[in-house]
Amino acid sequence: QQQQQQHVLEVQLLDESGWEIGATFFGTSAEKYEASLQQGKCYTFRGGAVRFAQPGYARCSHPFRIIFDHGSQIEETADVSSIPSQRFAFSSIQQILSRALPATVDLAGVVIAAKPPFTFVSKDGKDLTKREITIADESLHSIVISLWGPRAQLSDEAFAGYPVACLKGVAVREWRGGRQGSLPEAGILDLSSKLSAAERVLAWWSRQGSAAVSSFNCISLPQVPPADLRSLASIQLPATVTLVGVVIECEPVSTFVMQDGRARSKRKIVVADDTGLSLSVLLWEGRAEQPDEAFANHPTVLLRGVLLKEWNGGFSGSLMDGGYLEFNPKMLESDRVRRWYDEGGSSSLLTSLSAGSAPSAGASSMTRASASEAITVQSLRARAEAAGEPEIFVAIARLALVQTRRRDEVQPLVYSACQEIRVGSTLPCNKRVSPDGFCAACDRYSQVAPRLHLRCKISDFSGSAWLTTFHEAGQSLLGLSAKACEDLEREPNGRERLEAIIQRRYLLHPMEIVVKAKLETYNGVARASALCTHARPLNRRVRGRKLLQGIAEMLRLQDVGSEPV
Incomplete structure (x- = not known):
């Protein structure tokens, strides 16, 4: 090993006793012997200082280690047949769980x-x-x-x-x-x-x-207890979670070819639990290629190592390569979910946490945060200022204003984002590039695509709030794509025409807006940060039914309160 300030050479020495000991060379001695010492050859070592080995960092079980400096002498000698070339002390992977780290x-x-x-x-x-x-x-x-x-x-x-x-x-x-x-x-x-x-x-x-x-x-996955689907609305993404649920849908295995030419197989399943929610999870390779019979008859499954990300305003679940899948596990959470499904859950209306997924048992799909009740903008501001950890809220409001100028300076609404595929991923980089198309994150010139970055003001009857709004949510609020905005701005007087189109959207339609809020510190001052992660036109029919249900519940409570004692 070489450090930037000082050369450090670490070796393992093995003699005819079968014992190993670690040795370290520093500075000039490391530079002197780095090229001459070769694995598998025999040497005589003189002039080393014996020190206690540091527990946890030593690469062998010997309680001591040897330090060699510039005064040490190391000479190659003839091969000694009684000295083995290498020695293993194998541990099982399960035993690592009980070892102190490192x-x-x-x-x-x-x-x-x-x-x-x-x-x-x-x-x-x-x-x-x-x-x-x-x-x-x-x-x-x-x-x-x-x-x-x-x-x-x-x-x-x-x-x-x-x-x-x-x-x-x-x-x-x-x-x-x-x-x-x-x-x-x-x-x-x-x-x-x-x-x-x-x-x-x-x-x-x-x-x-x-x-x-x-x-x-x-054992490389987080050893976390199972989480119910409702609790996912409050976690910070991306996250790795453990889930227990009933398989309510299962798609056939499909195969696709990746950009590097490798073929991969996948299967999508939908799991539900006793919270009345469902989630789509992708399985890969061997787990996806299990026979269809394994997923038949709605088994309960334990999924350990599900990578959870936000995608189009909803959840995207994927069982990681090292993830764990078990059918009908013997555990309390599995028994509880199975009992719920057998006693009426199979016919209940389920709400999907995954964007764009098919309805489950007649329920419409929903965004990640729709598991929460919609709140007013005034409540949104108050709860955002009190939020210690990131929280997700839903508000029903209208677009009131887009910040197109700041102190008489025109504010850019569109930026160019890098579209190079990230290393170790199938997703694009999406970092902002320079005007000439250079991406600092990828360290090269790349293909780009326009992306929106807006500062929007939303309003309802209770008040208004400013939100930082990125690409997908911005397109929904403006009713325009980023490409259309970019093309319009390039035309003569295009900026004025674009602002006029945006102004016609003000207070036009009620929107269901998902906001991620947390308390951040700027120059030592704590203040709320609110980010609009998703926006879509309000489904008036669904909203109206929910309001009618609330009115009916209020009348029921009023009737109960008026009954004679």
């Missing part, structure tokens, strides 16, 4: 997934190549491990066909609520090992492991 472990497992390598620039300006693989073993647990440099650049074929990987020196740390591994350059990766541990894992995979790939418990 920890260093040796693992043997089957490579069940391998992402394509990608290159990025580190904080100190270095180009790094990384690849993530997922391995599983007989404990029915799996873990995500990051490979770096030449190991990450191995061909995709090296990881295809479920090979057994023996890894030495995997550094395990906590990452976003889970436990993830990283193999440093000093570690060892062997994809063709003949060790007994590798043969044992291979025999297990051939016998039963390959059939259980969809039920491995990935």
Whole structure:
């Protein structure tokens, strides 16, 4: 390992006793011996200082480590047959759950997934190549491990066909609520090992492991308890959650080709729980390719590792590659949901949290925040100022004003966004680019698309509020696409015509507006930040029915209060 200010070289030494000890070279000694020391060769070491090893960071179990400085002497010697070239002390993946972190472990497992390598620039300006693989073993647990440099650049074929990987020196740390591994350059990766541990894992995979790939418990995922669907309205996105629900819909498996030429299979299922809500979740590869019979008869499912994002104002759920799927799990949450479904939930009206999804049991689809009751604009302002954590609100209001000028200066309404696909994703970058089309995030000139960024004022009978409004919501409020706004502005007197069109939208139609509010600090002063994430024309029929239901409930309570005691 090399640090920017000082050279540091870390090695593992193994002698004929079979014990390993870590050794560290600093400064000039690291520069002197970095090129001459080669893995697998024998050397004599003199002049080292023995120190206590730091627990958790040592790559072997030895309680001490050796420090070599400029006065140390290291000389290559003839090969000694009694000294093994390498030594593994394997742990099962399940055992990592009980280890104090950070920890260093040796693992043997089957490579069940391998992402394509990608290159990025580190904080100190270095180009790094990384690849993530997922391995599983007989404990029915799996873990995500990051490979770096030449190991990450191995061909995709090296990881295809479920090979057994023996890894030495995997550094395990906590990452976003889970436990993830990283193999440093000093570690060892062997994809063709003949060790007994590798043969044992291979025999297990051939016998039963390959059939259980969809039920491995990935320890790299957040170990969080199941959340009911109603509680999703209050979490900050994106998030990784655990869900328990009943499969109420299941689409057939479909296959598509990604931009890198790889074919992937997916299946969409819709799950519901006793909150009366439903959510669409995408399954991938082996989990999607399970027989249709597994999803028949509305089984309950445990989904651990569902990546939740906001998409078109609703939820988008996707079971991650290392996610966990179990049918009819033996747990209290599953029993409760099954009882609700069997006792009337199957015929109840369900509301979908996923945008653009089909109605469930006759209910119309809804946005993510529609699980909450609509509030007035005055209440929106008050609750936004009191919100410590980000909260989602729904308001029924009209567009009152768009800030087109500020201190007599024309305010831009449209900006150019980068459309290059992000590394490790299928989504575009969408960062603002310079006037000549250069994206600082992607560090290159890229294809662009127009996007709206507006400051809008909404009003109802109780008052008004200013909201920062981005692309999708802005298009709904203006009734214009970003491309139409951009084209209009380029015409002679186009800006004046665009402002006139916008003004005709003022107070025209009531809109259902979803607002994400939180308290932020600017220059030491706390103030509310309100962002319009979604807007759509108000469904007057649905709104009218809800108001009539409220009136009927008020009359019922009034009649109850007037009854004689």
